[in-house]
Structures are given as C-alpha cells and as structure tokens.
Amino acid sequence: xxxxxxxxxxxxxxxxxxxxxxxxxxxxxxxxxxxxxxxxxxxxxxxxxxxxxxxxxxxxxxxxxxxxxxxxxxxxxxxxxxxxxxxxxxxxxxxxxxxxxxxxxxxxxxxxxxxxxxxxxxxxxxxxxxxxxxxxxxxxxxxxxxxx
Numbered sequence: 001x002x003x004x005x006x007x008x009x010x011x012x013x014x015x016x017x018x019x020x021x022x023x024x025x026x027x028x029x030x031x032x033x034x035x036x037x038x039x040x041x042x043x044x045x046x047x048x049x050x051x052x053x054x055x056x057x058x059x060x061x062x063x064x065x066x067x068x069x070x071x072x073x074x075x076x077x078x079x080x081x082x083x084x085x086x087x088x089x090x091x092x093x094x095x096x097x098x099x100x101x102x103x104x105x106x107x108x109x110x111x112x113x114x115x116x117x118x119x120x121x122x123x124x125x126x127x128x129x130x131x132x133x134x135x136x137x138x139x140x141x142x143x144x145x146x147x148x
Contacts, residue, residue: 001030001034003027003099003103004031004034007023007024008023008031011023024090024091025089025090026089026091026100033066036059040055040059041056043055044056049125051122054122056115057119057122060112060114060118063111064107064108064111064112067104067108067111068104071104071108074091074100074104075101079091079092
C-alpha cells in the first residue's frame with residue numbers, strides 16, 4: 001500500500017491541476033488489492049479457525065499470482081503502449097526507474113512466504129483439532145481420573 005499512498009500524497013501535494021490528470025490507475029489498483037488484504041486480515045481475526053486460515057492462504061497465493069502477472073506485464077509490455085501507457089495503468093514513469101519490477105518481485109516473495117506459512121499453520125491447526133476431536137476425549141477422561 002505504501003507506493004500507492006506515496007503516489008496519492010504526491011498528487012495532493014500540489015494544489016494546481018496536474019498534467020497527468022487524476023491519481024495513476026496503478027495506484028488505485030494497488031489500493032484495491034491492499035484493502036482486500038486488510039479485509040481478509042479482519043476476517044481472520046473475527047473467525048479464528050483453521051478454515052479461515054486456508055482462505056487467507058489461498059488469497060495470498062492469488063495475490064502472488066496477480067503480482068507475477070504484473071511482473072510479466074512490466075517485462076513484456078511496451079511502456080508507451082495501450083496497457084501501461086497513458087490509456088492503461090499509467091505506470092510508464094515507474095518502469096523507467098525499475099521500481100515496478102522490484103516492487104512486483106518483493107510482493108511475490110512476501111505473499112508466497114506468508115501464504116506458505118499460513119498454509120502450514122492451517123494444516124497444523126486442522127490436525128490438532130482432529131486429534132482433539134477424535135481421540136482427545138479418551139485422553140481427557142484418563143487425565144481427569146476416577147470420580148468419587
């Protein structure tokens with residue numbers, strides 16, 4: 001969310017109309033993905049269960065795929081073309097500096113690693129819950145001992 005916020009702050013820093021128009025479309029798209037990530041974080045906090053962690057895992061891997069597609073666009077598409085130029089995502093100025101490719105690589109790495117560990121947590125949580133639900137009742141009876 002940080003690059004999008006910086007781009008929006010740069011837009012509002014000048015009170016005169018900008019030659020580029022409104023905020024760049026790539027910044028709005030990054031804000032949308034960031035707000036979706038925040039919504040999934042709130043979802044995870046509200047429903048602490050292994051199934052919600054699986055949902056977050058799948059979402060994070062989808063975000064990593066989205067940024068991988070974006071990285072492919074950065075490498076393959078023309079900066080002045082219809083997709084990345086003024087009529088598209090308006091990211092040509094960031095491509096010249098190499099910031100777009102680096103940001104996509106960082107987001108792919110972060111989303112993949114966090115998704116991997118979230119998947120491992122969900123699997124561990126599911127196995128623990130199944131162990132407690134299935135055979136855990138007998139263990140608890142043995143721990144309580146005979147009742148008088």
